[in-house]
Amino acid sequence: VAKRSYGQYCALARTLDLIGERWTLLVIRELAAGPKRYSDLLDALPGVGTSLLADRLKHLEAKEIIRRRTLPPPAASTVYELFGAGAELARALLPLTVWGVRHALGPRRRSEAFRAEWPLLAIGALIDKSDTVGVSAVYEFRIDDSVGHLRVENGAVSAHAGEAPDGADVVVVSDVETFVGIPAGRTDPATAMADGRLVLEGEPDAIEVFLRLMPIDLEARPTDVPAQPATRRRAARGPAR
Amino acid sequence: VAKRSYGQYCALARTLDLIGERWTLLVIRELAAGPKRYSDLLDALPGVGTSLLADRLKHLEAKEIIRRRTLPPPAASTVYELFGAGAELARALLPLTVWGVRHALGPRRRSEAFRAEWPLLAIGALIDKSDTVGVSAVYEFRIDDSVGHLRVENGAVSAHAGEAPDGADVVVVSDVETFVGIPAGRTDPATAMADGRLVLEGEPDAIEVFLRLMPIDLEARPTDVPAQPATRRRAARGPAR
DNA sequence: CGGCATCCATTTTGATACTG
């Protein structure tokens, strides 16, 4: 079962040898949101086929990218989680994700699944952590038929599926195309808010903080990226700090 | 030939739908070094199979990631080159490449091909462009059995295969493992230079500029030994030939 | 030759059935 390799001593080629096979990076994405059980992963990745998922997990575990762990009683279920190099890998995927928002993500196709966690993961990773000191807030996003929330706690940002259990400081309601159109440069937030395709609910003060944190401008963010001749957008009318 | 898709409206999944298939990203890597002909790509990617390469190229062209262009006479050959989204894609691969240097690149296997352009592409992309203003220099790298050079010209850095045609300001001689060990954190540059596994040839001034530009620490490394202007430096054969 | 298209032997995969 000699693994297929590109046979090149090149960092990118070796990386693809390691994690370039089908489904592998989506497993990483899923685990980036937190530990998950085998069946959670099966649910989250329709079409994967159970034995292929098992193979991938075993491989990633052998390479110390993920770790298999049995939760302490009473939960006692086994979960997979990112580990060591895996956490760094998740971060390395961010620019690729940003690229995808702008170049691979057109309108949503009817057959495509969507979960609010996906954009929230990226948004959470893109938030400038130095902006979050002293901020403690929960933001809920209702996008199309999916709900997720971001939890900002004093320097840490985490993305979660579902409603915020203890209520949210700001609730964002939108349809996917409008929502992903913002970072993609297709949606002008101010316009979208004006015609109701994008709604922010919450106290004015909370909304102001929220708007300050959101990484609306992807252009000058990840590692570098001298922007293309992109059309200049205006952020939603939020007072400067 | 309905393309296989993950069926998820997620930026990463869509990106992988677009460029996640086998060989695609290595084609991007090859074109990141500059336009190449079909046969150049075949040579650079042993094992690809001619029809698969043709498919990939056609697909990438259709998605406006690369462009097919016929060079003006007298060359009159057709080349493929990165285009629009493709250039941004190449940049988005950098973090993945950096990850690979640290986590996917062990010792070189006997059967693996190696070309000096590969690390040079990454190094060139990682150089802080603001450090290069007013700098005009050529650096040649002789790594194992492969030679390549970096050309720094007032804010622009480009990587090329082969020797520098007009001589180099600094020539770096090393074996691959020592060389890639530097960013990976396995090689201490000072030690490697002391025991001759890493040799820098050139005028002291040129070497000083060179060392300033090199992105030696990819991120804060645990055992960080900054490459100060080396204490022991071999000024050997002149830079020009 | 450069630039593909065609034809097969192998691998990978996807979907389902089955087990502790």
Add this chain to the structure above:
DNA sequence: CAGTATCAAAATGGATGCCG
């Protein structure tokens, strides 16, 4: 729930064929 086992369909890789 957490996987294995099995098998058909798809993707890959090699070798050739073709055409300017």
